[in-house]
Amino acid sequence: MYILAINGSHRKNGNTKILLEEVLASCKKAGAETEVVQLADTKIEYCAAHESDFCKNKGCVYKDGADEILDKMLKAKAIIVGSPVYMGTVSGRLKTFMDRTVILRRKGFALKNKVGAAVAVGGYQGGGQEYTIRDIHNFFLIHSMTVVSDGIDTAHFGVAGVGGGIGDVKDDKHSLNVSRNLGNRIVEELKLRGEK
Numbered sequence: 001m002y003i004l005a006i007n008g009s010h011r012k013n014g015n016t017k018i019l020l021e022e023v024l025a026s027c028k029k030a031g032a033e034t035e036v037v038q039l040a041d042t043k044i045e046y047c048a049a050h051e052s053d054f055c056k057n058k059g060c061v062y063k064d065g066a067d068e069i070l071d072k073m074l075k076a077k078a079i080i081v082g083s084p085v086y087m088g089t090v091s092g093r094l095k096t097f098m099d100r101t102v103i104l105r106r107k108g109f110a111l112k113n114k115v116g117a118a119v120a121v122g123g124y125q126g127g128g129q130e131y132t133i134r135d136i137h138n139f140f141l142i143h144s145m146t147v148v149s150d151g152i153d154t155a156h157f158g159v160a161g162v163g164g165g166i167g168d169v170k171d172d173k174h175s176l177n178v179s180r181n182l183g184n185r186i187v188e189e190l191k192l193r194g195e196k
């Protein structure tokens, strides 16, 4: 059971990473193999906007940091996407990567039925975390993935963390708890599917 987390933040060890690690800690406890990929470690070109048939027949024109992450997404049973809230939505870095995943959609919806879960952190409560989560969920839906929320009792949309400076989210005890709950819910869903 390989579970992948993608950190869309520019700050590699910032608040988004902290919450993603918390989600993965629950998954690990349940026996999953886990990994966090940092988009800040890679250079990823903008999608060149070719027609669907071009992507299908010739593949992507770029060979860059996106390739390795796309392979990891294919291997993963569940994908957690985390983003800081930037101007009320996902980071530009994450959006650029999301666009590049279109190749997987064009090649037979390769992410279909994988489990997707979202983490967002903003500097302020009500700073756009839920919109950011919604935008990540929309990304999963466009790939025909299965979206899960955090499990019962906190079950809402995913993790909506609050913290501005690096590490501040450690004071957001509720979101740390929701993160652990989200990890448990992901594993619960995978086990229902017979994954070990």
Ligand SMILES: Cc1cc2nc3c(=O)[nH]c(=O)nc-3n(C[C@H](O)[C@H](O)[C@H](O)COP(=O)(O)O)c2cc1C
Pocket (backbone or CB within 6 Å): 009, 010, 011, 013, 014, 015, 016, 017, 083, 084, 085, 086, 087, 088, 089, 121, 122, 123, 124, 125, 126, 127, 128, 163, 164, 165, 166, 167
């Ligand atoms: C360009 C930019 C835009 C931001 N926009 C928002 C925002 O709309 N709402 C909010 O609550 N915080 C906003 N923030 C604050 C970050 O979301 C916050 O610092 C968060 O903890 C960053 O996560 P990280 O540590 O993983 O990078 C913004 C920060 C930057 C750099």
